[in-house]
Amino acid sequence: MKPAHHLDDSTVLSFAAGTLDDAFSVVAEAHLSMCPACRAAVREAEALGGEVLDALEEGSVSDACRAKTIAALDQATLYRLPVAPPRSDLPPALVRLLDISSFEDIAWKKKAPGVAMCDVKLPAYAKGKLKLLRISAGRAMPEHGHGGEEITLVLKGAYHDHMGVFARGDVADLDEDIEHQPVVGPGEDCICLVATEKPTRFKSLAARLMQPFVGI
Amino acid sequence: MLAAMDQSDMQIDREKQKQEAHFRNLMKRVAQSHDRQAFAVFFDHFAPRLKSFMMRKNVSAELAEDLVQDAMIAVWRKAGLYEPSKGSVTTWVFTIARNLRIDRIRRDVHMPMTELGTYDEPSDAPEGEELLGRKQEDGLVAQALKSIPDEQRQVLLLSFVEDMPQSEIAQKLAIPLGTVKSRMRLAYGHLRRILETRS
Ligand SMILES: [Zn+2]
Numbered sequence: 001m002k003p004a005h006h007l008d009d010s011t012v013l014s015f016a017a018g019t020l021d022d023a024f025s026v027v028a029e030a031h032l033s034m035c036p037a038c039r040a041a042v043r044e045a046e047a048l049g050g051e052v053l054d055a056l057e058e059g060s061v062s063d064a065c066r067a068k069t070i071a072a073l074d075q076a077t078l079y080r081l082p083v084a085p086p087r088s089d090l091p092p093a094l095v096r097l098l099d100i101s102s103f104e105d106i107a108w109k110k111k112a113p114g115v116a117m118c119d120v121k122l123p124a125y126a127k128g129k130l131k132l133l134r135i136s137a138g139r140a141m142p143e144h145g146h147g148g149e150e151i152t153l154v155l156k157g158a159y160h161d162h163m164g165v166f167a168r169g170d171v172a173d174l175d176e177d178i179e180h181q182p183v184v185g186p187g188e189d190c191i192c193l194v195a196t197e198k199p200t201r202f203k204s205l206a207a208r209l210m211q212p213f214v215g216i
Numbered sequence: 217m218l219a220a221m222d223q224s225d226m227q228i229d230r231e232k233q234k235q236e237a238h239f240r241n242l243m244k245r246v247a248q249s250h251d252r253q254a255f256a257v258f259f260d261h262f263a264p265r266l267k268s269f270m271m272r273k274n275v276s277a278e279l280a281e282d283l284v285q286d287a288m289i290a291v292w293r294k295a296g297l298y299e300p301s302k303g304s305v306t307t308w309v310f311t312i313a314r315n316l317r318i319d320r321i322r323r324d325v326h327m328p329m330t331e332l333g334t335y336d337e338p339s340d341a342p343e344g345e346e347l348l349g350r351k352q353e354d355g356l357v358a359q360a361l362k363s364i365p366d367e368q369r370q371v372l373l374l375s376f377v378e379d380m381p382q383s384e385i386a387q388k389l390a391i392p393l394g395t396v397k398s399r400m401r402l403a404y405g406h407l408r409r410i411l412e413t414r415s
Contacts, residue, residue: 009404010397014382017375018314033335042332043303043348044407047357049314050307052376054358059267065281066259069288073252079293081334093330149393175394 003035003169011151011173012038016045023128023195026120027151027171030091030193034169090155094120094193097130103156103191106132114139120193133192135159140183148197150174157190159183229355236353239305247295259288266313272379283320287313299333304352317379351411360407368403371396 007015007028014020015028032039088101095101097120108116114136122130128149135141137157151173158167159182166172166182174180184190242258245251263284270280270287290312298308311331351357361369374380374388382400386393 008397008401010382010400013372013400013404014375017379018318019375019379019381021381029330032332036336039332039335040348044411045404046311047303047307047348047352048361048372048407049376050304050310050352051358051361052373053265053269053310053313054306056265056268056377058264059271059280061263061267061284062281065285066263069259069263069285070252070256072285072289073255073292076289076293079290079297081297175397
């Protein structure tokens with residue numbers, strides 16, 4: 001099944017320019033690995049990058065740089081495509097970070113009844129946060145606006161809100177002022193990969209989720 | 217205001233077609249026979265532009281030349297992987313340079329930039345994608361870039377050249393983040409429309 005909900009065009013452009021924060025770029029890449037339509041969109045945006053590069057004024061390159069480059073060709077081995085990681089239900093971009101190969105290996109931490117989370121560690125300079133979220137079958141998430149930028153990719157199961165049904169591969173790349181109340185379908189837990197801005201000015205995702213349960 | 221382009225505005229750019237055909241030919245010589253002369257011609261065209269591309273955000277001339285060298289060597293090593301149907305040679309060089317710039321900044325082995333092509337399956341390539349390289353050669357993407365309003369082009373240049381995230385662009389231009397996003401969407405939508413008129 002090809003995804004029905006896609007990356008926002010502004011996310012596609014920023015991904016192509018290479019300026020997305022790491023947390024968001026992992027989620028975008030995970031979606032891209034499942035979505036030929038968005039891969040085509042990124043390629044179009046990269047074509048803009050190509051034209052921009054083509055139109056740049058020429059910097060002066062030293063003779064030494066040219067000579068070193070040409071001398072280095074002797075040692076340069078031909079590039080080989082990396083061996084594809086074993087097939088997994090988890091997107092490659094996530095497997096590389098977590099070093100696990102299946103949903104069963106995720107180290108969940110219970111946050112509230114029906115809500116479990118797993119932080120995905122990013123390099124220190126990453127500005128955003130990345131986490132896996134598991135919501136139990138049949139459970140409604142608290143209604144929440146996005147107090148900052150947020151992008152969510154469904155990896156397993158499905159939820160629905162006023163935007164429609166979000167199943168595996170679908171991404172919710174929403175403006176921060178959109179309020180929604182996702183409800184997980186019956187029968188299967190829903191696992192999502194969520195990138196958020198670091199909770200400084202905003203309540204953390206955890207706090208927002210736990211709000212109705214623990215009354216904070 | 218979006219400049220509406222009618223068909224008559226869209227001249228096929230013969231010069232661009234010739235240049236791309238030349239680059240493709242050089243790439244083939246590098247890939248098939250490790251032709252150093254072809255590589256040198258390639259270097260003399262791209263290295264100066266790559267130097268400008270790398271000289272951003274406190275990058276010293278020395279590091280910029282290091283990155284130029286790495287990018288050009290990557291071109292040599294990867295020449296055989298270039299697929300004309302998925303974009304022009306210039307775009308391919310851009311993605312190599314962009315990935316190097318990110319990897320040098322991130323310096324993290326767990327997060328190397330992945331080539332989009334590794335996710336492609338032969339069966340699911342949409343028709344339009346096959347034509348992208350061709351359309352770019354015809355100068356359509358360059359025309360899209362030229363015909364958008366300045367405020368949209370500025371946001372693209374800050375992204376692609378200055379390496380600025382959306383939030384930094386918003387700060388620099390003193391406009392809301394939502395405005396940065398909407399300018400990006402408009403610019404991209406304009407490109408889409410131009411590409412679609414020639415599908
Ligand atoms: Zn998509």
